[in-house]
Amino acid sequence: MKLYHLSGGVNTSNMKVLIVGASGMIGSAIAENLSDMEVIRAGYSSGDVTVDLENNDSIATMYKEIGKIDAVVCASGKAAFGGVDEITEKDVRLSILNKLGGQINLVRIGLDHVNDGGSFTLTSGDLSTKPDKTSSLVTAAGIGVEGFARASAISMPRGIRINVISPSLIRESAIKFNLPLDGSIPVAEAADWFRESLTGEMTGMVRELKGWL
Numbered sequence: 001m002k003l004y005h006l007s008g009g010v011n012t013s014n015m016k017v018l019i020v021g022a023s024g025m026i027g028s029a030i031a032e033n034l035s036d037m038e039v040i041r042a043g044y045s046s047g048d049v050t051v052d053l054e055n056n057d058s059i060a061t062m063y064k065e066i067g068k069i070d071a072v073v074c075a076s077g078k079a080a081f082g083g084v085d086e087i088t089e090k091d092v093r094l095s096i097l098n099k100l101g102g103q104i105n106l107v108r109i110g111l112d113h114v115n116d117g118g119s120f121t122l123t124s125g126d127l128s129t130k131p132d133k134t135s136s137l138v139t140a141a142g143i144g145v146e147g148f149a150r151a152s153a154i155s156m157p158r159g160i161r162i163n164v165i166s167p168s169l170i171r172e173s174a175i176k177f178n179l180p181l182d183g184s185i186p187v188a189e190a191a192d193w194f195r196e197s198l199t200g201e202m203t204g205m206v207r208e209l210k211g212w213l
């Protein structure tokens with residue numbers, strides 16, 4: 001349950017937050033940003049609890065293990081790159097079951113575990129609205145996540161909110177993978193927007209984070 005200060009701000013010290021993908025580039029910056037809250041770190045092979053977004057039993061077990069929470073953040077989700085004439089059935093399955101289905105199931109299965117007035121924040125990416133010749137599946141999965149959140153916001157029970165953060169290339173990832181820095185954003189800036197989704201009042205929103213360089 002969210003408790004408000006007289007100032008109208010959220011009392012974040014009472015918030016218990018699950019971050020899926022907490023060891024990742026974006027997830028670790030979010031965990032640092034939310035250090036005033038009780039953070040539960042989840043990952044595929046690391047964290048306070050492990051989970052496989054492609055496996056519904058594993059998602060259900062994770063929620064049972066951690067108890068009631070105020071917010072779920074997903075900074076994870078894989079989709080395959082490749083031209084439409086290159087992608088395989090395996091690529092399609094990964095993109096639909098992991099980035100898209102994984103995030104949908106994280107919300108669907110998590111609903112009963114989130115307190116009244118809580119929130120879900122999912123991740124897409126700027127290829128959703130700025131596709132390139134390798135992004136058929138990444139764009140499809142990202143747009144799917146965004147559509148799911150926009151529509152689900154209407155039927156969310158108990159005042160639970162849902163938003164999507166759509167970052168452009170993260171600067172630290174660009175450096176790590178030796179990619180051009182143009183249009184990239186610092187990971188700390190992306191983390192601020194996840195925080196805003198948790199502590200603000202918006203729902204059904206897709207926040208596009210674009211960099212300028």
Ligand SMILES: NC(=O)c1ccc[n+]([C@@H]2O[C@H](COP(=O)([O-])OP(=O)(O)OC[C@H]3O[C@@H](n4cnc5c(N)ncnc54)[C@H](OP(=O)(O)O)[C@@H]3O)[C@@H](O)[C@H]2O)c1
Nearest residue numbers: 021023024025026043044045046052053076077125170173
């Ligand atoms: N980085 C960017 O420039 C960028 C830009 C736009 C959008 N995005 C999107 O943002 C999200 C996070 O990206 P990132 O670069 O931060 O990722 P990352 O550094 O590769 O980290 C991925 C995280 O997801 C976890 N994970 C992997 N497979 C999983 C599974 N099957 N089930 C549950 N968790 C799993 C990993 O856990 P373990 O470490 O425990 O294995 C890790 O914590 C992705 O959806 C990505 O498409 C990233």
